[in-house]
Amino acid sequence: MKTRLNDNEEIIYFGRKHWIVYTHAILLAFVTGGVFYLLSMGLLSMLAFVAIITYFYFERKNDIWIITSQRLIDEWGVFSVNSKETPLDKINNSSYRKTILGMILNYGTVEIQSAAEKGSTLAKFVPSPEKFCHAILLAKEAFDKKVECPICKELIRPGAIKCRYCGSSQEQKQEEIENQVNTIEDTQPVNIFKRKEI
Helix, strand or coil: CCCCCCCCCCEEEEEECCCCHHHHHHHHHHHHHHHHHHCCCHHHHHHHHHHHHHHHHHHHHHCEEEEECCEEEEEECCCCCEEEEEEHHHEEEEEEECCHHHHHHCEEEEEEEECCCCCCEEEEEEECHHHHHHHHHHHHHHHHCCEECCCCCCEECCCCCECCCCCCEHHHHHHHHHHHHHHHHHCCCCCCCCCCCC
């Protein structure tokens, strides 16, 4: 994973392509290696086989999807690093589909529709695509959950440093509230109904 996480950002889901992609690599390697072998190029046949298998290995290793508490990250690339990020509040819907072979081996294609500038995200050969969609749903529900600002009483996101409505510092206000609570706890109660001794 090349993308750096923000403060207080947690990984909810991490996944990479299903192992079925290796069957494509092996098939392509055998075909390419066979062609070189028939042309009496035994050394090139072996090198082509190893090169294709190695490429698909690193392609699967670097092609990952990460769902965090703030965003969806899609990374890919062998000779270059590519990354696409979609904030959770921009995700509108997610769906998946499986072919007959996908239903047997449990993989499919996931489409994430969003209002982000880079558009929708299409993830192919996703293992257990229903779990991927469910992880997006859970992350989005947690992200959209609101708490009340102690100053203006407007609803803001949990963990917000500053209220978008009144501009008050939430960290400073939280410290003030904790100090007040500690002060109240340390204060001894006074019995105002105690009778004076004559």
